[in-house]
Amino acid sequence: GIQVEQSPPDLILQEGANSTLRCNFSDSVNNLQWFHQNPWGQLINLFYIPSGTKQNGRLSATTVATERYSLLYISSSQTTDSGVYFCAVAWGSGTYKYIFGTGTRLKVLA
Amino acid sequence: GAVVSQHPSRVICKSGTSVKIECRSLDFQATTMFWYRQFPKQSLMLMATSNEGSKATYEQGVEKDKFLINHASLTLSTLTVTSAHPEDSSFYICSARQTALGKLFFGSGTQLSVL
Numbered sequence: 098g099i100q101v102e103q104s105p106p107d108l109i110l111q112e113g114a115n116s117t118l119r120c121n122f123s124d125s126v127n128n129l130q131w132f133h134q135n136p137w138g139q140l141i142n143l144f145y146i147p148s149g150t151k152q153n154g155r156l157s158a159t160t161v162a163t164e165r166y167s168l169l170y171i172s173s174s175q176t177t178d179s180g181v182y183f184c185a186v187a188w189g190s191g192t193y194k195y196i197f198g199t200g201t202r203l204k205v206l207a
Numbered sequence: 208g209a210v211v212s213q214h215p216s217r218v219i220c221k222s223g224t225s226v227k228i229e230c231r232s233l234d235f236q237a238t239t240m241f242w243y244r245q246f247p248k249q250s251l252m253l254m255a256t257s258n259e260g261s262k263a264t265y266e267q268g269v270e271k272d273k274f275l276i277n278h279a280s281l282t283l284s285t286l287t288v289t290s291a292h293p294e295d296s297s298f299y300i301c302s303a304r305q306t307a308l309g310k311l312f313f314g315s316g317t318q319l320s321v322l
Contacts, residue, residue, distance in 0.1 A: 127309075128309055128310075130310065130311055132313075137315075138245075138298055138300070138315070138316045138318075139313075139315050139316070140300065140302075140313040142310065142311070142312065142313075145308070145309075145310045183250065183251070185251075185311065187309070187311075192239055192256060192258060192264075194241065194253055194256050195241060195253070195302070195304075195311055196253060197243070197250045197251040197252075197253075198250065199250050200250050202248075
């Protein structure tokens with residue numbers, strides 16, 4: 098099966114700092130999404146980004162499908178950005194399935 | 208955005224009982240839904256893919272007789288944990304794929320505690 102690895106596994110930032118989270122995948126994928134899981138377990142969809150670059154406020158994401166990685170940029174981090182960030186890739190043929198990455202646990206300090 | 212409703216949000220049951228979790232797509236049709244399990248401080252592990260009107264496809268290592276999945280309509284999928292045991296205690300999350308856009312939307316999860 099496909100392997101989806103995220104780095105770093107843990108990240109601590111001071112409020113206002115910038116960061117880059119990485120998602121590497123071992124096979125070709127149909128789609129890719131980034132999620133933020135809040136402390137209550139709810140998964141918030143951040144980006145649907147099978148390729149290219151998108152921006153939404155302080156967040157942006159880039160996927161280079163041919164090189165099998167995606168990056169999530171967080172600028173001017175805030176304490177509310179804390180939580181776990183996951184990438185998930187749609188993989189397989191026919192009814193493809195979504196496989197989650199290992200996650201990056203982010204803590205932003207005031 | 209699209210809304211996926213999952214109920215109950217929390218359930219505590221005795222060992223040996225069965226628990227049913229519902230997942231509904233409220234404002235779109237979902238021919239495909241996915242069920243995940245998440246243990247504390249771990250990632251989401253795909254349990255099964257549920258297609259409307261057909262049998263679910265289970266991932267390797269997931270007991271299909273213990274985790275019964277029914278996807279009877281384009282907006283509803285259910286997961287029944289049969290004869291639950293303490294080791295089944297976990298956070299279960301459903302998701303629905305919005306066919307038109309291909310995006311995945313998630314329910315709010317169910318915390319299952321088996322005593």
